[in-house]
Amino acid sequence: MRMPTDINSYPDLFVHTVLPCAVGSSGWFRRHTFTQRQVREHISISGRNDPSRSGVTFHAKPPATTGDCRATPRTADERPRRPPRTYSNVKVIVREQRLCGRAWCRGSSDSVCPGSPVSCRYMTTLDRLIYMDDSGHPPSGLAVYGWVEFRPDRWTSVLSSWLSLRKMLWREFTIPVSTELHATEYVNGRGRISKRIPDRHVHNGTPYLKDFGREVAEHCLETLRCTEGLRAGSVWMVGEPRELHESKRRLYASLVSRIERELSATHSLGLVVMDGDGSDTSYRGVHRQLKLDSRRIIEDAIHLDSSGSQLVQMADLVAYSAYMAVAKPPMHEFAWRWYERFLSERDPLRAPQRLL
Structure with missing residues (x-):
């Protein structure tokens, strides 16, 4: 039964509509049942508050089986449709006017809304900021990369957590906030990061x-363990002792390839920040070997x-x-389990990973 288009008159109204969203290259349409609030958003964007222009059909009763396109009678102007498919991520999204503003199907990598002059593909966003540094042991050929990462919207909270630690170190040990904390130096007692050493x-x-x-x-390390939104990771390999630089380049290339696959799987972008002054051009070469039309790590x-x-x-x-954790130097047994104790909670893989 065709109902009046004033949805405010029907507080319990169910709306069953054909969304103008193509799936793959087949061009067929799907029916969906939405709440009154969802369809009001759809009308306000695509129909400019005019339901008759939004492609929405109002029914007094919901379909017999919600989500099953075979449960609703077809109208005369509908084309024959293929057997129904299941897409779990179909949703109504209120989008900017420069895009189509209509419902958007994420069921296929080439889903395009035909009602928009702009192809509505996956909304790719910058999701990973990766801060990285290297380590290693030239006599054994061991090369290591470690990093912290987080979403851009976590940048402020992550940095604030670390700065709170630095202020505590200033209060307790008079270590200036501007002093560089280079683990190899202060852990091994080289250099004096504070002029006031505790009596203990x-x-x-x-x-x-x-x-x-x-x-x-x-x-x-305790601060890293407790920082919300932070993730850590590390990889390593053993190469020729005399070719540590080449081993690091190969390891970095393998790591970048892995990050590319992860970003591609989530339809995201990433940005890598590396310790150094840029004089080592091997990092730049690794990034520029990526295919420009498909790469996910932006910039060098x-x-x-x-x-x-x-x-x-x-x-x-x-x-x-x-x-x-990997090398286990005999004189540094105190640090062997630091990664396990403090960083495994922040590492999705729980331990340093061997790549090559």
């Missing part, structure tokens, strides 16, 4: 800088010196912990 790390008037550095490192690796980036210093600590 001073014995017979001699400061034990290694013990102090380990305490600072564990404070930093952006180089930031760790001395001026708190987030790169976070990545440095992840890379150092991953190196300790």
Whole structure:
């Protein structure tokens, strides 16, 4: 039964409509049952508050089986349709005027709404900011990369969490916020990051800088473990001892390929920030070997010196912990389980991964 188009008169009205959304290249249409609120949004965008222009048909009763296009009588002007298919991600999306503003089917990689002058494909967004650093052991040929990553909308909260730690280190140990925390240096007692060493790390008037550095490192790792929205990861390989640079290049290329596959699976974009001054052109070469029309990591690796980036210093600590977990140097047994204790919760794979 055809009903009046004033949906406000029917608070319990069910709406059954044919959405103008092509699936793949077949061009056939699907019926869907929506709530009153959803169809009002659809009318306001595609019909400019005129239901007769929106392609919406009102029925007094819902179809016998919600979501089954065979349960609703066909009208005379409908073309024969193929057997129904199942798409779980079909939704109504209110979009900008420069796009079609209509319902958008994500059931196929080439789904296009014919009502729009612009092809409505997957809405690709920048979802991953990846801050990365390397580590390794030239005599053994071990190469390691570690990183922290998060969504762009988490950038403020992640950085705020780390800066809160740096302020605590200033209050407790007078370590300036601007001082670079380079794990290899302060964990091994090289360099003096503070002029006030706690009494518990001073014995017979001699400061034990290694013990102090380990305490600072564990404070930093605990902050990484507790930072909401942060993810960590690491990869490693063993190559020829005399060709550590080439081993790192191969490992980085393999890592970039893996990230590309992950981004492609989620229809996302990513951006890599690497420690350094950009003088090493091997990173640039890896990025420029990607196919331009399908690549998901935008731009070359952006180089930031760790001395001026708190987030790169976070990545440095992840890379150092991953190196300790893999290499297990005899003189650093205290750090062997740092990755397991602090970072496995933030690593989806729970441990450093061997790629090559």
